[in-house]
Amino acid sequence: MILNIENLHASVQGEPILKGLNLKIQPGEVHCIMGPNGSGKSTLAQVLAGRDAYEITQGSMTFKSKDLAEMEPHERACEGFFLAFQYPHEIPGVSGLQFLRAAVNAVRAFRGQEELDAMDLMSLFKEKAREVNISFDDLKRAVNEGFSGGEKKRNEMLQMAVLEPQLIVLDEVDSGLDIDALKVVSDAVNRMRTPERSFLVITHYQRLLNYIVPDFVHVLVDGRIAKSGGKDLALELEDRGYAWVEEHAGAGAE
Amino acid sequence: MSAESQSIESLSSLIEGEAQSLRAVRHEALRLVTDQGWPSNREESFRFTKLKEFTKQHFGQNLDEHAASSNVVDDPWLHITESHIHYVNGQQIKNGVDVQGVKVDDWRAIRQHGMLPEQSAFAQSNVFRALNTALLQAGPVIDVAANTKLVAPILLHYVQDHDGKISRHPKVTLKIGAGAQVHFIERYESRNQDSAWTNSVVDIELQPGAQLTHTLVVEEGQQQFHFRDTQIDVQKDANYKFLVFNLSGKQFRQQCDISLSGTHAHTEIHALMLGQSSEQIENQLCIRHVAESCTSRQWVRGIFDDQSHGVFTGRVVVGKGAQKTDAGQSNKNLLLSDNARVNAMPQLEIYADDVKCQHGATTGSLDLDSLFYLMARGIPRHQARQMLIRAFAHEIADQIEQPFVRNHIERAIDARFAGQEPK
Structure with missing residues (x-):
């Protein structure tokens, strides 16, 4: 199993957000979590990535059988966990190239691999940047600084492609994207799909799932998964709205 | 004595x-x-x-x-x-x-x-x-x-x-x-x-x-x-x-x-202050706009750790005859410890009426969102911290034309703050 979340409770500043969440992801699976605003979708992404503003009060989460809660954010990344941020951060003064170089070599060092030399890195970055439609010159600019929403998401996809993680969490990767950008992003994701690699797609809208087709859809309501199903569940939600699940919350939960 | x-x-x-x-x-x-x-x-x-x-x-x-x-x-x-x-x-x-x-x-x-x-x-x-x-x-x-x-x-x-x-x-x-x-x-x-x-x-x-x-x-x-x-x-x-x-x-x-x-004289100052232990660094800058149509800029950044103390005064005096003065200053400070401190004082004295003067000062600690973002990509905490400190100084260090001098400054920044684990 890639990810196993059991009865996870998490709070921020004493306020409980996740209230007993269960989720299992096997290699190669694409899961989608949908839910109304404030249901805890982004909290789940941040907790998995190790943001220390969130406190885990109960339950457990393991990644490839290792206890995630015991790992620093960079250790999670080095083990193969990747979060594509909803709002990628701007870092003035650090160029995209520096950032990618540091990340790739940190991950390689953690895995006991040799650092890649400048030439190999450059050709790797060039190839992957082309795939997500980022010009090489843009990599010389400061990370995300002055980039449009769509460009920032493509930068996230570039980092994902370069780091080749095993579990990828996409936190509202579709927010603020027009249809062309959405296509670039979903193509990047679909290119990464392998029998070993798993995805957790967090979204508010069904639209994204026309491009990234999930194996499972879960509906998150008030910090718990209220309903699970196949990809048709997303269409049904689109039809009936979240209120339909909220009304039946509890009844549909495991 | x-x-x-x-x-x-x-x-x-x-x-x-x-x-x-x-x-x-x-x-x-x-x-x-x-x-x-x-x-x-x-x-x-x-x-x-x-x-x-x-x-x-x-x-x-x-x-x-x-x-x-x-x-x-x-x-x-x-x-x-x-x-x-x-x-x-x-x-x-x-x-x-x-x-x-x-x-x-x-x-x-x-x-x-x-x-x-x-x-x-x-x-x-x-x-x-x-x-x-x-x-x-x-x-x-x-x-x-x-x-x-x-x-x-x-x-x-x-x-x-x-x-x-x-x-x-x-x-x-x-x-x-x-x-x-x-x-x-x-x-x-x-x-x-x-x-x-x-x-x-x-x-x-x-x-x-x-x-x-x-x-x-x-x-x-x-x-x-x-x-x-x-x-x-x-x-x-x-x-x-x-x-x-x-x-x-x-x-x-x-x-x-x-x-x-x-007239039409120009000056610009780019200053980087690195403080550690109980060091004190004080830059008292005063720019006097005496003639017409002159421009001045001050970009001052400070990084202070331990109990170090920075003082920056950016004084701009625009004399009566100095119409069409264009003066600006920006001061940003990064405090790496709770005991480090900075006193930053812009001072404007303006005696002319057709004048453009801008100033801004900020002091803060390392941005936790940036730190988290770097770590979320596998970069260990101390290295992420080092990258952010260097990035903060970058705008000033980048003004140096000679590669030897610029490298020297960058190495000094790394050596001063970055090798250590965060406190």
Whole structure:
């Protein structure tokens, strides 16, 4: 199993957000979590990535059988966990190239691999940047600084492609994207799909799932998964709205 | 120690053999020192200056003109340009400037000819400048002829490796002729941890249309005090760019007064202050817009760790006749410890009415969102922290043209803050 979340409770500043969440992801699976605003979708992404503003009060989460809660954010990344941020951060003064170089070599060092030399890195970055439609010159600019929403998401996809993680969490990767950008992003994701690699797609809208087709859809309501199903569940939600699940919350939960 | 007791001791032997007229100037300056004594924190411009520890010290003066250490190793700095002037323990040991249009003298030689430091040099100023006039031994006098365009920089390299508590009072005088273009690098380094005091005075004149890029690098020991008084006159159409790097030293205090005295003169200052342990770094900048249509910019950044303390005053005085002035300043500080602090004070005095003045100051700690973002990509915490600190300094360090100097500054930043695990 890639990810196993059991009865996870998490709070921020004493306020409980996740209230007993269960989720299992096997290699190669694409899961989608949908839910109304404030249901805890982004909290789940941040907790998995190790943001220390969130406190885990109960339950457990393991990644490839290792206890995630015991790992620093960079250790999670080095083990193969990747979060594509909803709002990628701007870092003035650090160029995209520096950032990618540091990340790739940190991950390689953690895995006991040799650092890649400048030439190999450059050709790797060039190839992957082309795939997500980022010009090489843009990599010389400061990370995300002055980039449009769509460009920032493509930068996230570039980092994902370069780091080749095993579990990828996409936190509202579709927010603020027009249809062309959405296509670039979903193509990047679909290119990464392998029998070993798993995805957790967090979204508010069904639209994204026309491009990234999930194996499972879960509906998150008030910090718990209220309903699970196949990809048709997303269409049904689109039809009936979240209120339909909220009304039946509890009844549909495991 | 009182200001006078130390000075009088040194002075009598120093001025032996000097011309009568020069001795008179020395005595006059000394009288000023004696009358005023050390400044106190009640004075506005010394409000935050740590004076207690400094005034407790007793510094002797190195009067032996041949006492320069022979230990002039093959210093990589001396390879960045042929045109270097090298001082060890306050004594000039090498003058390698051999370029058409540039004349380099030393105050030591000039003193013997009885020439005077200009009266104005200490008339209106503070006790430290007066003391420099009284005790001045050596220091370069650089004269660049009109329209001389230098390709390589002139490096003034000051090294301190003398044992014992020594003070030195160098004076740097630089005159850039009309239309000349010069890059001047000034570096102060101490190679031992003994307590010492540098009391430097720097006077620069840029004649009409002259362009000067002036880079100051201060890397002194944990027991070294450095007080510095800088006066710059920027004449019509001249351009003065000043890069300041305070990399280390127990206490550094610069009072820098830049006068834009001719129309369309421009000055810009880029300063980076790195503080650690209980260091204090103080940059008191004053830009006087005297003539019309001049522009000035100040970009000052500070990174302070442990119990270090930064002081920045960005004073802009726009005189009555200085219409169409365009002045701006930005000060950003990064505090890496709860005990580090900064006092930042923009001061605007505006007597003209058609003027554009902007200022902004921010002080904060390392951005946790940025740190998390880097870590979320696999970069360990201490390395992520190092990247962010370097990024913060980047905007200033990037102003340096010479790759050697820029690399040196970047390495110094890494070495100072980054190798360590976060507290």
